[in-house]
Amino acid sequence: MTPLDILVAAINGTPAPRIPVFCNLLDQGARELGMPQQQYYSRGEHVAEGQLRMNRRFGHDNVWSLFYVGKEAEFFGCEKILYAEDGSPNVGDFVIKTWEDIAKLQVPDDITTHPAWAETAKCLNILREEVGSSRPICAYLTASTSLPALLMGMDKWMELLMSGPADLRDHLLAKCAEFYQKEVAAYRAAGANVLVYSSPFGTVYFVGRNRFDSLAMPWMKRDLAPGGVGNIVYYCGMAPFNAVIPDVMNELNIAIHYVSPLDNLAEAKSIINARLLQHDGKGLTCGVIDDIKLIHWTREETRAEVKRICEIGKPGGHFLFGTGVMPMAIPEASIHDMLEAAFEFGTLP
Secondary structure (H helix, E strand, O other), X not given: OOHHHHHHHHHHOXXXXXXXXXXXXXXXXXXXXXXXXXXXXXXXXXXXXXXXXXXXXHOOOOEEOOOOOOHHHHOOOOOOEEOOOOOOOEEOOOOOOOOOHHHHOOOOOOHHHOHHHHHHHHHHHHHXXXXXXXXXXXXXXXXXXXXXXXXXOHHHHHHHHHHOOHHHHHXXXXXXXXXXXXXXXXXXXXXXXXXXXXXXXXXXXXXXXXXXXXXXXXXXXXXXOOOOOOOEEEEEOEXXXXXXXXXHHHHHOOOEEEEOOOOOHHHHHHHHHHOHHHHOOOOEEEXXXXXXXXXOOOHHHHHHXXXXXXXXXXXXXXXXXXXXXXXXXXXXXXXXXXXXXXXXXXXXX
């Protein structure tokens, strides 16, 4: 079975030799190619080659079309990205500096003709040709309620979200939802087959139950309605979200959840598996290691944690082992230790 076959089997609950094993190695591609980040991320060919080399080196199942999260702001006119060789690139100049700028914000009519899409399209084309029939190709898409943080900064977005004019807030969110809908359609058409829906506000951890119900959930529904939830993975950064999994499954019909390492994995697995029959028996709990700790963990500590995650997740099937942000500071030996353990302890009878 190919890694893509194994992922599909895990979602469907059908037999496979092992669980899927995902590892999110992004900025490591620049180091692999011996390039500074600015040069590496300037070409889709570089990013694709970095992903393919990472995959060959470590043997995990997935590849990424993601350059950096702040790239979405470039579709709205952001021209400055900050690069740091020991961390991920980020927005260096916000396009919304005052609330008056919201009215001027333009969503591209067709993002596939926008200059910011060109290199992503090249990357996806290479990945699709090289591994599209055999491996999961992941794309990262920011929910409408989180995208404003990339456009105006988290402090200004929180001010508008919590205490600003509701009509102005909703005007911005409507533009962000329109962008998401166009973006997810473009990624699907270009060959991405795992669509990570990043919704940090899609949890009561940040906004509380009232705002989750009255704000986050309605806007998530608006994001997802046109294109549906096929191959959508629910992801809230590393924020815990067990408390909203029933709502997400029942109201959004999303059955694949990338669970925070801060959450109780056994609880998440129980919630998700109990509701699989409402989703044609298809769904997935993704158990995520707290990979920041890999910077300092010994081989024995790493293996023990991977074993713990797999032993919780494997019973009943519908399980994937994954990583979070995978900082550049993680030693290569620790990555090998983690993945070796994941394949070993992820073996299925």
